[in-house]
Amino acid sequence: MKSGLVADDIHFIDPGKYDEDTLINAIKTDKIEVLLGDVFTAAILNAAQDLKLIQIPWTGVDRVNFSLLNGYDIKICNSHSNSLIVAEHAVSLALSLLRMLPYHDRKLRVGNWCRPSQNGNNDFYPPVSLVGQSVGFIGYGAIAKDIRRLLSGFNCKYYAVVNNIQKHNADDFEWLGNQDEINALATKAKIIFVAAALTPQTTGIVGKDFLEAMGEDGYIINISRGQLIDEEAIYLALKNNTIAGAALDTWYQYPKGGQDATLPSKYNFQELDNVIMSPHRAGFLKDKMPHLDDAVTNINNLYNGKPLINIINKQNSY
Numbered sequence: 001m002k003s004g005l006v007a008d009d010i011h012f013i014d015p016g017k018y019d020e021d022t023l024i025n026a027i028k029t030d031k032i033e034v035l036l037g038d039v040f041t042a043a044i045l046n047a048a049q050d051l052k053l054i055q056i057p058w059t060g061v062d063r064v065n066f067s068l069l070n071g072y073d074i075k076i077c078n079s080h081s082n083s084l085i086v087a088e089h090a091v092s093l094a095l096s097l098l099r100m101l102p103y104h105d106r107k108l109r110v111g112n113w114c115r116p117s118q119n120g121n122n123d124f125y126p127p128v129s130l131v132g133q134s135v136g137f138i139g140y141g142a143i144a145k146d147i148r149r150l151l152s153g154f155n156c157k158y159y160a161v162v163n164n165i166q167k168h169n170a171d172d173f174e175w176l177g178n179q180d181e182i183n184a185l186a187t188k189a190k191i192i193f194v195a196a197a198l199t200p201q202t203t204g205i206v207g208k209d210f211l212e213a214m215g216e217d218g219y220i221i222n223i224s225r226g227q228l229i230d231e232e233a234i235y236l237a238l239k240n241n242t243i244a245g246a247a248l249d250t251w252y253q254y255p256k257g258g259q260d261a262t263l264p265s266k267y268n269f270q271e272l273d274n275v276i277m278s279p280h281r282a283g284f285l286k287d288k289m290p291h292l293d294d295a296v297t298n299i300n301n302l303y304n305g306k307p308l309i310n311i312i313n314k315q316n317s318y
Contacts, residue, residue, distance in 0.1 A: 005296045010303055020044060027051070034299055038063045045072050053077065053302055057295045058283065059086075059143070062198040062225055066317045077310045080142040081293035082283040087146035089282035090193055090223045093247035096276055097219055098128040098191070100245075103273050125273075128244075130154050136189025137161070138182065138205065139196025140168060143223065147193055159189045163201070179205065186213035191221070197318040198225035206230065211237040218243045223282050226250045235267035238275050247276040254280075
């Protein structure tokens with residue numbers, strides 16, 4: 001299979017099946033130099049004598065077996081080329097959450113206008129403006145930076161926790177802290193975007209204490225990975241109105257083996273009014289696959305002897 005996006009003598013091999021034996025046979029037969037994907041075994045890597053690059057065609061690297069990969073002299077890169085559309089989705093979720101648009105849509109479909117002047121109406125959920133708000137980021141990589149650019153007209157103040165303060169300009173923020181200061185972020189920012197990579201260090205980084213520190217007027221939007229937020233803690237915070245609301249695009253349970261109807265959590269988020277549930281679709285667009293752009297760039301760069309982009313530090317797992 002050829003692509004008009006790369007040189008004519010670069011060939012893409014689709015083995016049809018993705019079990020270990022089929023992949024090993026394809027690697028040996030076709031002398032594969034690039035593996036496009038994030039699932040591999042020691043047997044696959046041992047068979048891949050010509051393999052120079054493992055290219056992840058999306059941002060998340062949480063499924064990569066870095067402990068295995070550390071034993072091989074093979075570069076691994078991910079893709080940030082869909083960061084802007086993920087950021088766009090994140091801002092859409094934030095605006096929808098602050099204005100409670102899905103909730104009021106459901107109510108009006110049955111004739112309930114949710115006006116505060118209606119006698120005995122407890123369904124109002126007054127709209128909250130994004131203008132001038134304090135916005136926090138858990139992680140400040142490509143997606144978070146694009147979120148901030150999209151928010152530039154809202155005159156917000158910005159706060160962040162990052163894994164390495166030295167890599168960022170503290171003057172760009174009202175406050176910048178390390179990951180071990182995360183609970184301080186919850187007290188400073190009213191609207192928080194979760195945009196960090198999922199690693200052993202960030203798993204469950206948003207827990208009960210953080211959510212309690214956010215307070216009843218705090219909102220959280222997750223466009224990273226579900227496991228960064230403690231599943232039970234976020235459910236109880238929403239159910240008990242410990243926080244004002246959440247918009248979640250990434251989850252804890254996903255369809256497997258051809259399943260269609262799969263609830264995204266063992267907890268009943270679907271019964272709560274103060275959560276917007278998005279089915280992990282932030283990185284996709286109609287008739288386009290923008291997350292592959294960086295993968296195409298790296299394949300071309302490798303072919304032409306140019307530097308690769310988005311090289312992952314195998315020791316740090318990001």
